[in-house]
Amino acid sequence: MSVRSYWGWGLADRFPDREGRQAMGQHATSLLGFDPPGIGDPVPLDSARVATSRIAIPPALTHVLKTDHDSRARHTYGRAYPDLVRGFFGDFGAAPDLVAFPESEADIAQLMAWCAAEGYALIPYGGGTSVVGGIEPPREKWKGVVTLDVTRLDRVREVDPVSRAALIEAGATGPRLEAQLARHQLTLRHYPQSFEHSTLGGWIATRAGGHFATQRTRIDDFVEAVRMITPSGLYQTRRLPSSGAGPSPERLVLGSEGIFGVNTEAWVRVMPRPEWRSRAAVSFDSLIRGAEAVRNIVQAGLAPSNCRVLDPVEAMLHGVRFDGRAVLMLAFESSDHAESEALARAVAIATKCGGVLDGEAKSEGPGTSSAAGGDPERWKNAFFQGPYLQNVMVSLGVVADTFETACTWDRFADVHAGIVGSVEAELRARGVPGKVSCRITHAYPDGLAPYYTFLAPGRLDQTALLDLWSQLKDAASDAIFRLGATITHHHAVGRTHRPWYERERPAPFAAMLKAAKRAVDPKGILNPGVLFGD
């Protein structure tokens, strides 16, 4: 069995050797017009600098707590760019004092009570794939930090085929829960890019975005009921398709990033595998023209499963086009009926908006051999491969990161120009070549979520890379705030986005959230530092 990388994205054995990395790096950076600054190797885990544990494991908790060097190093960071850089250079200075591996809700309640009694911070930890510092121990402010890894709670506990819902434990990763659902001929079909390692509980805590471009865009839309252990008792909601009784108790948990409790399981909406698939690609002069087509498609009441627009740079990086045109990738899917008419209508709208159909529209029905494989599967594999490239970039001294936002349609041209302009201005000011690219990933009748990637050569040095990243990230976040967009559409707030989030949310709402937290977590032990300051 493959082991996860202790510092980078995904499985350790998928980090290429120097030759492979050099080839990958040069391919990508030559397209972007610069050379990788160098090449290095990660500091081995054995010699990594891991903060000393300040807590001894109490006898009553020896069955769930670990304090070894490896466990603590592996639970120090998420998988944001600065996490990768620090891990690569062997800096695990933020390591938790202990790591817990509970096997039951009783274990979790016991750990929580112990942390509250001792005054230790407790960090709920799912797949450890946060890209916003959502699980980083705030060592300096707490005399002890315990990270609680829920991945041993990973079963699909119950399936209701009539209502198409399943009760799934919070620590189940995407592949774990899909494998268990497949035995019932069902699937969740929620594919964040972190799918292979992230967990249902983490998705709920962070309002993770999936691959559906419309309708069920985030895990929010899949959740039927939640179950969370708080320091003040069990928070469990009824299984209901919808309720109008007071403010939604599920929506207060969605996006709460572990500050109220530990998600232990949830009822989620599932579905059969799609058997009908239709897809087409349409090219445009520019991303903005492609966006206009997306707007018209979504406002026509069509609900494509994929409605992704790649700008010319992304089209090139993904090997889709090299002629400077943007590409709209359209797909519809259904488990019940052909969607070829819907696709035809979407293509007609796209064409009316100045698009040119690329090749021909394709439709597949039940039994066609490619329905289970084919282009969508290839895209999915390439999509999941994406984060591995970031590991390579770190080892080459390149800053490479992504961020996303959302805004209404009327503002998109300004928001887009403002964001790209700010990051480019920052690059120019520092005399660094580099590139910002954009794709549109999710669409709504009243707006969209654009997703940005930036790459720039730095130096093979921890501080230099972190500084450059931080300046570019700040430029992007400042622009997002100034332009009235949101600091995140589906990457969560964590510690990284907090300064902008604090300005974006209404002041009375902040006071209400804080009061709600105090009501269930009076000692403030749960994931302190995300959403608001300690």
Next chain:
Amino acid sequence: MSVRSYWGWGLADRFPDREGRQAMGQHATSLLGFDPPGIGDPVPLDSARVATSRIAIPPALTHVLKTDHDSRARHTYGRAYPDLVRGFFGDFGAAPDLVAFPESEADIAQLMAWCAAEGYALIPYGGGTSVVGGIEPPREKWKGVVTLDVTRLDRVREVDPVSRAALIEAGATGPRLEAQLARHQLTLRHYPQSFEHSTLGGWIATRAGGHFATQRTRIDDFVEAVRMITPSGLYQTRRLPSSGAGPSPERLVLGSEGIFGVNTEAWVRVMPRPEWRSRAAVSFDSLIRGAEAVRNIVQAGLAPSNCRVLDPVEAMLHGVRFDGRAVLMLAFESSDHAESEALARAVAIATKCGGVLDGEAKSEGPGTSSAAGGDPERWKNAFFQGPYLQNVMVSLGVVADTFETACTWDRFADVHAGIVGSVEAELRARGVPGKVSCRITHAYPDGLAPYYTFLAPGRLDQTALLDLWSQLKDAASDAIFRLGATITHHHAVGRTHRPWYERERPAPFAAMLKAAKRAVDPKGILNPGVLFGD
């Protein structure tokens, strides 16, 4: 201009004379197998018993406050059955001490500050159509109660045709906002049964359900941004199609029933009028068989705008069928393309589930004369006429009320049998003839919202009618709670549903809501008694 009834639903001049009422009553009750117990007339407003005002209007607020008999009587109750009964018998013992008619946000902030300083309860009031005691002054617990009527804030302030959104003041009623949107060739298309008199602010406060059977089932789904004045300042969210930054600040306001502040305006998603319409009716042996068809239609990924099933009694009461069969009314609508294929697929599914197509499926496109009128408009008019019948029933000494719930598909047969059984058992125990009927109004992939009506002959006496109503209502609510359904799908909690809501919601969530309220409304002046006790 017609004047609203001071005691009953809607416009005063639509209350028929004795002859008309007798005819209407006998028609309905003979179908149900009993006779109306008598006939009476409402106590005129002049001679109604209105609680004395305990507050003098301060000089600084003479421009917004009123204390006259009529204004206070008219702002005493919502339009629940017990409200109608008390109003009919001239009992306005719960009247507020003062009624405010602010014309600006500044007026509202000033009133709120004054109430907080004086220790008076402040009740946000939109259309006054609550059916759950959501706006009833808690006179006995407060030395003063001020009801704040927001209907002078009724403008569509801004329209964004690109994003299809509009900024609308909270006091705009359905017809007011639709008339203003129509100038921009846009419509909200949110039609609660209270549409003619209820307001956008009230819809947001109560999570009002609309006429869409799927997808945008409640106002929740239309809201892009909220703006609310709280005692601790302005609560305004950004215009965003979607955001993943922390728990949703809009969702905490949706369903908050005025306990945090006064909604003053909101950005909502609008659309062009549908130009393509398709519809069909399919009959079934029973409601349960019809429900099974609805489940299969919705789980197939189809999104009918109407997907209503009437049980045999409702089919009879609505004059649709008299042969003991249930009817599924299916409709699709679009502003962009024909939906006849979707309708055909839905009919095929319904037929496979044992349904029989009633007549033929009909489709209309742009320019067909009936697109703007026709059956859907007739249904809409009949739908809006519904509550007027309740006025008549009160005057005949008949208990007549409705309630709704929601549950997952796997539980529906049990939930339905349990609810109907409990109300019928209560009727039998009291030796009262009467009837419970059901229709399915909203559907989701994992469940549905059934809507119940009960009618039973009482006595033309305030206490007798209130007692009988209360026993039947309690029987229904107890059954809903016991069977794991929700106390309300779209009628809100108010004061009436509170005992069951308090048991339904998770205990930590209750503590969090209370803490959130204290954070913005430390004196607890805003609508005390809804959602939780004072």
